[in-house]
Amino acid sequence: MKRTENLTPFIVMDILQRANEIGDCIHFEVGQPDMAPSGGVLDGMREALDDGQFPYTPAKGIMPLREKISDFYKQYYRVQVSPERVMLTVGTSGAFLIAYSILVDIGEKLAFTDPGYPCYKNYSYVLGIDPVMIPVGAETNYQMTAGMLAEHENVKAVQISSPCNPTGNLYGKENLLGLIEYCKSKDIGFISDEIYHGLVYSGVKEHTALEFSDDAIVINGFSKYFCMPGARLGWMILPEKLVRPAEVVMQNLFISAPTMSQIGCVHAFDYKFLEDYKAEYEKRRDFLYNELKSIFKIDVVPEGAFYIWADISEYSDDCYNFALELLENARIAVTPGVDFGRNNTGKYIRFAYTRNIEHMAEGIRRLKEYLKQR
Amino acid sequence: MKRTENLTPFIVMDILQRANEIGDCIHFEVGQPDMAPSGGVLDGMREALDDGQFPYTPAKGIMPLREKISDFYKQYYRVQVSPERVMLTVGTSGAFLIAYSILVDIGEKLAFTDPGYPCYKNYSYVLGIDPVMIPVGAETNYQMTAGMLAEHENVKAVQISSPCNPTGNLYGKENLLGLIEYCKSKDIGFISDEIYHGLVYSGVKEHTALEFSDDAIVINGFSKYFCMPGARLGWMILPEKLVRPAEVVMQNLFISAPTMSQIGCVHAFDYKFLEDYKAEYEKRRDFLYNELKSIFKIDVVPEGAFYIWADISEYSDDCYNFALELLENARIAVTPGVDFGRNNTGKYIRFAYTRNIEHMAEGIRRLKEYLKQR
Numbered sequence: 001m002k003r004t005e006n007l008t009p010f011i012v013m014d015i016l017q018r019a020n021e022i023g024d025c026i027h028f029e030v031g032q033p034d035m036a037p038s039g040g041v042l043d044g045m046r047e048a049l050d051d052g053q054f055p056y057t058p059a060k061g062i063m064p065l066r067e068k069i070s071d072f073y074k075q076y077y078r079v080q081v082s083p084e085r086v087m088l089t090v091g092t093s094g095a096f097l098i099a100y101s102i103l104v105d106i107g108e109k110l111a112f113t114d115p116g117y118p119c120y121k122n123y124s125y126v127l128g129i130d131p132v133m134i135p136v137g138a139e140t141n142y143q144m145t146a147g148m149l150a151e152h153e154n155v156k157a158v159q160i161s162s163p164c165n166p167t168g169n170l171y172g173k174e175n176l177l178g179l180i181e182y183c184k185s186k187d188i189g190f191i192s193d194e195i196y197h198g199l200v201y202s203g204v205k206e207h208t209a210l211e212f213s214d215d216a217i218v219i220n221g222f223s224k225y226f227c228m229p230g231a232r233l234g235w236m237i238l239p240e241k242l243v244r245p246a247e248v249v250m251q252n253l254f255i256s257a258p259t260m261s262q263i264g265c266v267h268a269f270d271y272k273f274l275e276d277y278k279a280e281y282e283k284r285r286d287f288l289y290n291e292l293k294s295i296f297k298i299d300v301v302p303e304g305a306f307y308i309w310a311d312i313s314e315y316s317d318d319c320y321n322f323a324l325e326l327l328e329n330a331r332i333a334v335t336p337g338v339d340f341g342r343n344n345t346g347k348y349i350r351f352a353y354t355r356n357i358e359h360m361a362e363g364i365r366r367l368k369e370y371l372k373q374r
Numbered sequence: 375m376k377r378t379e380n381l382t383p384f385i386v387m388d389i390l391q392r393a394n395e396i397g398d399c400i401h402f403e404v405g406q407p408d409m410a411p412s413g414g415v416l417d418g419m420r421e422a423l424d425d426g427q428f429p430y431t432p433a434k435g436i437m438p439l440r441e442k443i444s445d446f447y448k449q450y451y452r453v454q455v456s457p458e459r460v461m462l463t464v465g466t467s468g469a470f471l472i473a474y475s476i477l478v479d480i481g482e483k484l485a486f487t488d489p490g491y492p493c494y495k496n497y498s499y500v501l502g503i504d505p506v507m508i509p510v511g512a513e514t515n516y517q518m519t520a521g522m523l524a525e526h527e528n529v530k531a532v533q534i535s536s537p538c539n540p541t542g543n544l545y546g547k548e549n550l551l552g553l554i555e556y557c558k559s560k561d562i563g564f565i566s567d568e569i570y571h572g573l574v575y576s577g578v579k580e581h582t583a584l585e586f587s588d589d590a591i592v593i594n595g596f597s598k599y600f601c602m603p604g605a606r607l608g609w610m611i612l613p614e615k616l617v618r619p620a621e622v623v624m625q626n627l628f629i630s631a632p633t634m635s636q637i638g639c640v641h642a643f644d645y646k647f648l649e650d651y652k653a654e655y656e657k658r659r660d661f662l663y664n665e666l667k668s669i670f671k672i673d674v675v676p677e678g679a680f681y682i683w684a685d686i687s688e689y690s691d692d693c694y695n696f697a698l699e700l701l702e703n704a705r706i707a708v709t710p711g712v713d714f715g716r717n718n719t720g721k722y723i724r725f726a727y728t729r730n731i732e733h734m735a736e737g738i739r740r741l742k743e744y745l746k747q748r
């Protein structure tokens with residue numbers, strides 16, 4: 001069957017399962033934070049439980065949280081976003097389904113990078129969209145450019161993510177602006193996945209697409225920076241004219257986002273908590289990047305998110321078997337690059353720095369020892 | 375744009391919004407229970423909060439809950455379902471998206487009844503599926519039959535729901551079996567929406583499609599019988615050969631269902647609580663049905679769910695304006711029939727008995743008074 005025959009499973013799940021069987025593994029494969037959210041969120045959820053708050057919410061979500069998100073754009077980016085343009089979704093995952101549904105028709109084209117987050121292509125297959133996978137590499141710091149886009153005809157919408165998963169790089173301001181202007185000139189929808197915003201290091205400040213355009217669809221959520229992957233709560237900022245179409249898709253596909261998560265997340269914008277958490281992740285990034293640089297070639301500086309994209313070609317050109325080898329022989333779990341596309345991904349593996357430095361240090365010790373005797 | 379231009383919004387939302395503006399309304403429009411879930415669920419969620427349980431779960435969901443669901447099939451229907459065939463989903467809404475994705479390709483046909491739950495058709499439009507809406511009425515007690523299906527060529531899958539929303543009727547055993555056997559003989563996928571199971575009255579016992587076939591996809595969830603619409607948690611029982619394809623779609627479209635909801639719902643199978651709740655709803659059904667019978671023609675006995683489908687043709691043939699009229703003049707909110715399809719739905723309105731008898735009695739008083747002087 002055509003719709004699902006191209007879908008790719010999460011290969012990392014094989015690794016995870018095997019790691020659990022083996023036991024005593026070092027986890028560089030896990031793409032989620034290891035911390036609980038701020039105390040205010042937990043208290044908010046406890047209150048909601050005591051109140052027995054289990055009804056559906058309106059499709060766009062509860063207003064107090066949509067207002068907090070609107071405030072966040074003001075405080076964090078100095079951008080005005082009316083709460084009317086904010087819609088809460090079931091994870092950012094749910095937001096992509098809605099954005100693609102309203103921007104791209106059956107058989108039409110959506111462009112994104114390879115390597116990139118694997119679900120973009122799989123959402124496309126499920127929705128009958130024709131995915132245009134644009135190969136990117138170190139030459140452009142793993143960014144798509146307007147020039148690359150111009151080589152493809154009839155693209156209806158573009159999906160970027162910054163900071164990127166799996167490469168950890170950030171889109172530069174100039175390139176971001178160039179892409180947005182190109183899309184505007186060609187009437188191409190622009191979707192910006194900003195789920196790793198907040199996790200940007202070395203004093204660099206990330207840019208939301210909304211700084212440059214009110215026509216972009218911006219998608220963010222509570223799974224990464226806000227430490228709540230299991231809450232399954234995301235949001236989207238919509239251009240005014242797309243608010244109603246998006247709401248109708250939301251009503252029908254999801255009814256509403258999880259109520260308890262919405263109530264708790266009203267308290268998630270605890271900027272002190274978020275700064276401390278980011279500082280911890282910056283230390284982890286520094287530690288892991290310094291160590292890995294001496295072992296693998298790293299052709300992209302990890303500026304954000306919590307990933308490092310390591311070129312293993314000195315050791316292997318088959319990342320899947322290399323990952324299995326590390327797992328079986330050194331009890332280190334990593335994600336094979338092929339999970340993220342087909343463009344040269346066989347010679348990369350992805351390290352996540354979602355565990356503390358002590359845990360990672362043991363991993364580095366095992367890695368060095370194993371590679372020495374290999 | 376084709377994908378979304380046919381999507382229908384929830385018309386009842388207009389009613390709801392206007393009802394909130396007016397204030398002091400009687401709510402016959404709300405399609406969700408007015409009770410909190412059993413105490414065990416709340417305690418389970420409190421513990422999960424104290425533990426800081428916010429990670430993603432495996433795509434298929436946590437095993438303890440999948441085991442409880444497997445037990446439920448044994449205890450409630452005497453049917454064996456391995457937990458391996460159980461997958462937790464984001465509401466039943468999320469389960470339909472997965473079932474349709476794996477059974478019906480782009481441009482292929484899915485059949486269901488008109489009137490019926492409006493989202494079936496809207497999932498179809500979003501997924502590029504060609505919906506076949508089969509008109510049903512009082513002649514077959516609002517059931518689709520194998521004979522009706524046989525009039526359509528190339529149907530890939532059939533979606534039924536029993537007890538039905540909006541009509542509250544149940545599929546009889548013989549007809550259910552006939553439909554399932556017809557589908558088997560023609561290699562047509564069979565999807566059974568059993569979200570209102572448990573809410574079946576007068577001592578009648580409902581049948582799960584799994585009693586007759588292991589090839590059916592059965593969809594159920596925690597929004598109605600288990601009183602947790604806001605938990606956004608559903609489940610699907612899959613034929614063995616579809617477990618893996620469904621898991622891959624789940625991973626990609628949703629990652630996993632809400633974690634807190636999964637942990638809490640391990641305690642949801644509190645049969646004493648559920649019996650009491652059903653007894654209360656049976657009283658409400660009896661009250662409302664007896665009252666409405668003397669006001670409207672009711673051509674389908676409400677055997678289950680929490681809805682009554684009332685023929686208003688004695689008063690109007692425009693259910694939307696009739697609903698607005700009741701709202702503005704009598705402060706009674708009902709759902710216009712046109713929310714549920716195009717087949718003769720203009721002369722019906724849907725009453726939900728999701729509020730207590732006192733509240734409903736006041737509604738009946740207002741309704742009678744208004745209709746007398748109209």
Ligand SMILES: Cc1ncc(COP(=O)(O)O)c(C=O)c1O
Nearest residue numbers: 091092093117161165221223234
């Ligand atoms: C780049 C990117 N976007 C989106 C998501 C989806 O996350 P969620 O659905 O939890 O918001 C992920 C998760 O790993 C991701 O890496």
Ligand SMILES: Cc1ncc(COP(=O)(O)O)c(C=O)c1O
Nearest residue numbers: 465466467491539569595597608
């Ligand atoms: C017949 C029917 N199926 C499915 C649903 C979806 O419910 P949920 O996504 O909350 O499980 C509803 C909700 O009203 C319904 O009436």
